[in-house]
Amino acid sequence: MSKTMNDNRLHGDPGIADTAGQDGRGLSLEMPKQRDRAVTIFEKSKAGRRAFVAPELDVDAQPLDDLIPARMRRTEPPRLPEISEPEINRHYKRLSTRNFDLDEGFYPLGSCTMKHNPKLHERIAALPGNARLHPAQAPERAQGALELMYELQVALGEVAGLPHVSLQPSAGSHGELAGVLLTRAYHEDRGDHRTKVLTPDTAHGTNPATVTMAGYEVVKVGTDPDGGVDLEDLRAKADDQVACLMLTNPSTLGLFDRNIEEIASIVHGVGATLYYDGANLNAVMGISRPGDMGFDIVHYNLHKTFTQPHGGGGPGAGPIAVSDRIEPYLPRPQVVQGDDGSFVLDYDRPKSIGRLRGFQGNYGVFVRSYAYILSLGGDGLREASETAVLNANYLLARLREAGVAEYLPVAYDRLCMHEFVLSGAPMKRELGLKTLDLAKRLLDFGFHPPTVYFPLLVDEALLVEPTETETKETLDAFADTIAEILREGEQDPEIARNAPYTTPVRRLDEAGAAKRPVLRQPL
Amino acid sequence: MSRYTSATDADRREMLDAIGVETIEDLFADIPAGVRLDRPLDIAAGLSEQDVYARMRRLASRNVSTEDEISFLGAGMYDHYVPALVDNLLSRSEFLTPYTPYQPEISQGSLQVMFEYQTAISEVTGLPVSNASVYEGPSAVAAAGYLARLHNKRGRFLVSRGLHPHALETLRTNAHGFGATVEELPLSDGVTDPDALAAAMGDDVAAVFLAQPNFLGAVEDLEALAPLARSTGALLIVAADPLTLGVLKPPGDFDVDICVGEGQTLGNRLDFGGPSFGFFAVQEHLVRKLPGRLVGETTDVDGRRGFVLTLQTREQHIRREKATSNICTAQALNALAGVIYLSWLGRHGITELAELMLQRTAYARAELAALEGVELLHEQPVVREFAVTLDASVDRVIERCAAEGVNPGYALGRDFDEHPDGLLVAITEQRSRADIDRLVSVLGAAVTAERTGVMA
Structure with missing residues (x-):
């Protein structure tokens, strides 16, 4: 060796x-x-070399000038x-x-x-019913896809211990942005205009970058000698201007923060939300749930915990799960089940932060992650x-x-x-x-x-x-x-x-x- | 044993002994009792591979795909042919399974792909610099807005109503966070009204957003609009449809500052909306404010040519709260599909494909407009997509057509109150004249039936 x-x-x-x-x-x-x-x-x-052979032109060709004025047309091919x-x-x-x-x-x-x-996932994702399903297909003709998304939402919600899931964000960083925008919407809806978001000094760089994009000021919180959040520092910085604490637990040091209940209590005590960066969820599935720890918002990295291949740097998906008080603000549309058991896209969400991207999210990723959950079970x-x-x-x-x-x-x-x-x-x-x-x-x-x-x-x-x-x-x-x-x-x-x-x-x-x-x- | 793990009972014992604990449970001693899950997850027991396949296949079979009907749906994603070459190369584990190229010595494949991709996007858009991709089209528009905000610190966005409605909404969602307002510019006969643009311009405008072609399929007159949009120091952001740029003058020719767009049409399948990729190209002066990864050429210690992630001081892992975006690497595999596809089309193929769409779309447009109860929604030039207005309920017409195995297009009333019975029809190269003739016949019958009150 x-x-x-x-x-x-x-x-x-x-x-x-x-x-x-x-x-x-x-x-x-x-x-x-x-x-x-x-x-x-x-x-x-x-x-002179080429790969592409165009399909036959089977309609009567019209002069290009009649279709698009020359001044609007490309003169040199790329x-x-x-x-x-x-x-x-x-x-x-x-x-x-x-x-x-x-x-x-x-x-x-x-x-x-x-x-x-798992290789099975590639085979399933390539089925024409998935790969060639148009995102604007009428919901009644995309019931399989919507059911899959709904069931994935339910399973992810169970893993996080938070009941309301949006699959829309395209990546972990995108889920973070969703989470901080949800926090903003939650506070603003209560007439509470806060200015700061706390991030530990161990945080992924995406956390502070996200905070800035969502219009908040970053305030760093220190780490105690044991590798956890420095509670004294947290208490000193948690005030009524703090909108949220973004936390990874286990942290980026690979350590579970033993004071998580106290942290949640401090953060909630000043009326702020607690955000869970799910990059490290792979440590605690079925063992401890962010919702039970007191988190209000969680993002998942389906490309980490739920086996979407990384692709050399994408694609991924960053769904989010939230508590009841954050639910009204979730992005739209949401996949919901109607009284007759069928699945629909619900756009009628007046307090929603709105869309974060086109259509319904990275469905091809959902397919793989759902297959993974079916394979493993709880x-x-x-x-x-x-x-x-x-x-x-x-x-x-x-x-x-x-x-x-x-x-x-x-x-x-x-x-x-x-x-x-x-x-x-x-x-x-x-x-x-x-x-x-x-x-x-x-x-x-x-x-x-x-x-x-x-x-x-x-x-x-x-x-x-x-x-x-x-x-x-x-x-x-x-x-x-x-x-x-x-x-x-x-x-x-x-x-x-x-x-x-x-x-x-x-x-x-x-x-x-x-x-x-x-x-x-x-x- | 859990699926996809390999630890045997003997392994576990040996490993626990080496760690110095009795049980696996002991490894979780740091987790307080109050936050432990004291029951199994309420998720059904795992299934065998064949049972998972069977279940997923049943779900997929309940979707009506573009293989199951003659589909003229577009509205941002299009049923273009994806060459087998793309599927084959993307299935190689060397592309499918690595992480982001953080170790360039063992990631030259991915890095060179990104460099080639950046070159191809630069060529298609006519702008000098492209990043290595962003999530997808509408969020690329929002990211461009954030760049403009960072660039000139202004707070007003002027957005053509011809921008994709998902892009407009995504921009609103983001702009609310970073503190910018969004104002819509009306359309006039299907294209952005230049007088309205001129009237709205001012020193406080951060950026103007146009789409080429716009959501109604119309080709915008960038020659007239661009100088107006750039007249007060605002950035001009154009969301372009890359395949139409095989025939349309590229945004770079109009001194557009930023060109973004949805990359799905470049070798990516529909996948019910994703994953695809967004492209993001800029003028030189904005390079250091670009979001996302950027690959540059360099040499190794032996003088060999190589590629690395570069200008990373823009990025979150270095600059944290001062980064130009929170995005990490995104959509590398989808961008690979994009550059393979563009190479497969090649220099002349992209024009041939665009011209084929142009001719068939013109045919479809004329044939549909000749139907009783169908009128063109606008008369502007179009490439792959056009809008009509039906003298009947568009939803019921779509239902009738679906019963005949034809999906006639996208109901514009979903997004445009002013066009309750508008229909957006897309003609990709996969829709032949025979398909178009079938659409004309089925749609014509459906409109007639609706107008004369025939029961479906």
């Missing part, structure tokens, strides 16, 4: 044989990765590639091999919940969370062993939930290796690195989330590899400092890219 790459590093393409498989290492090193110069599809264009279908296919197939993906190996990216994406969801937490704690235990713990201590010395934070500060001090170097060296061993430099609170942070779908063997291999990279660092830190060696490109000049931005192919 332990192999070093020292002998090969100077060659750039170490020809070390390794086998992708049981241990969760993705990259097979038998073949050096393709090291061609990147060529874009625009550079492969050649005048310089899209001129390329044949086989070449488009090969181009993108080859590009795909320059990606690392979840199906290839372990992907412990903290806060992202990189769990297995008990399976709980087991998924239990196993996610078991895996995280086991991996943490492995990384607390000698050889690792002295360089990468856990940031908060407690049991974790589904993820945990290590600090690379001692590694940097002792070995001169930054968290970034460790991350880059992991690439050579076929692992996706954890999230790095987040949360901001922890120096040289590594946020590790293994998820429930990984085996013990994979977790062991990852822990062994971390230990091995640190041993290697003790011997020769230059190896990691210059890593990676086996990837399609090596470290890239990001500063140069930002200084002289080239944002499209020059033609």
Whole structure:
């Protein structure tokens, strides 16, 4: 299992044989990765080539000038590639091999919940009744879709412990925006014009960014030595100008806030709402529910907890669930069940914040997440969370062993939930290796690195989330590899400092890219 | 054992021992008793894969898709042909299952795709810079409004009534939060009234929003409207339909500041409304206020060409409350479909496709207008979609047509009180002349039946 790459590093393409498989290492090193110069599809264009063949023009052609005045028409076609279908296919197939993906190996990216994406879901989403259903189809001719959405709403509401669900937001960040706009609507409807929203200093960057977009001022709340919300600081900042506290629980430190009941009481005591960032919901399904913790508004990340494939950065979906007092303001339309059992889109919601996007939301994502819930059932969801937490704690235990713990201590010395934070500060001090170097060296061993430099609170942070779908063997291999990279660092830190060696490109000049931005192919 | 996990009983024991606890329950000791769920979730027990498939298939079979009827529905999403090449490439796990390209060394595939996508959108819209996509069309319009607000700090939006009603409502929802007001500009014979625009302009206008073509299918005269919209320092934001830009002059030619739109028509399926993608292109001077991801070209330590996320100081994970948006990466897979599709159409294909739609739409429009009880709602040039007014209840006519296996279009009365019996008809390249002739026959019969009181 332990192999070093020292002998090969100077060659750039170490020809070390390794086998992708049981241990969760993705990259097979038998073949050096393709090291061609990147060529874009625009550079492969050649005048006269084509893929598209238009259907026959079966009506009498009229002069274009009679249909659209010349001054309104395009004079030069857009310089899209001129390329044949086989070449488009090969181009993108080859590009795909320059990606690392979840199906290839372990992907412990903290806060992202990189769990297995069941293949059944793709088959179901592609059924014509789903894939070719027009969003403006009359509800009576889209009953299957509306029933699916309704049932998903019910199931999500049960998981969150909040009864009213809107599926409309397109992503977690979009759900956050919905949540803060709902908060605004709730207060304004009571004639209460508040100005501030509290976010912990451990929060995802989307929280403060959302607050600004919704027209509020951000006020940061500190973290106590135990990793929870600093109650003194919260009490000091919670006043009648505070509209909301946005919280992630478990937090981005992977810790469940033991004071959650007290936090809820402080926040509700000043008349503010409590918002739950659902990025970490995968830790608590069937175990503890945000609604029962006192949250008024929750967003889910269907692409994290409910297996929508991440797609290299979308699509996702960020439904929200709310308490009774927030319900009147939910976006419209809402899927509701009529007295006759049929499903309709309800637009008649006079206090609604309105739409957040077109049509009914990312239905294709709902299909996959609903299939996942059907597959697991209530008990399976709980087991998924239990196993996610078991895996995280086991991996943490492995990384607390000698050889690792002295360089990468856990940031908060407690049991974790589904993820945990290590600090690379001692590694940097002792070995001169930054968290970034460790991350880059992991690439050579076929692992996706954890999230790095987040949360901001922890120096040289590594946020590790293994998820429930990984085996013990994979977790062991990852822990062994971390230990091995640190041993290697003790011997020769230059190896990691210059890593990676086996990837399609090596470290890239990001500063140069930002200084002289080239944002499209020059033609 | 839960589905999709692998821990055996022996694994669990070993793992718990290594952790130093007795039971899994012990791992949750931090959760106070008062917030523990003391019962199982009220969600039915899990099903086998084949049972899940059967159940989902039954649900899907209760939907009438565009394979089940001859559909002329459009109104923002369109039944265009999606080439098999798109399905095939998107199903590759290397594109389907990675996260956002945070580690560029192992994400060159996704990053180069975004770079190519940005190039293609720049070409189609005629604007120099495109981001790597946003959620979808209407929220892209709202995001453009937020950019304008950040840019000139003004508080009035002037919005053509020809903008998609979902975009208008989404803009209102967002603008209420960040403190801008939304005023509608009326249409005159189907297009934005330039006199009303001129009259409404002022130093306090943050942005003017137009749609090309507009929701009624009409091609707006951007040549006349653009100078008015930009006359007082406001940004001009155009929501464009990208496939029609195969034949229409691109917004960039009119010095539009921001061009956004719905990308579904570019290789994405209907999916009952999503996921698709929104595109977002701007002039150079707005680059540092763009929302979302942006990919730039660079080199690695060996001098090899590569691609990275760039200008990230705009973004939430760096700038937090000072970010230009809260959006993270969005719709990467759908944007991949977009750039594959645009490459498949190619430089000349996009024009050929647009011209085919133009000819068939002109045919359909003339044939429908010739029917008794059907009149054109406006006489403006159109590309893929047009509006008519029926001398009958549009809802009942749609019902009658549906019974004949034809979906004649979108009832405009849903959004436009002034057009209670308006019908919006879309003609994609998947609707042949035979389909159009069938529409004419079925719709004509339905209108006649309604007018003469024949029972359905």
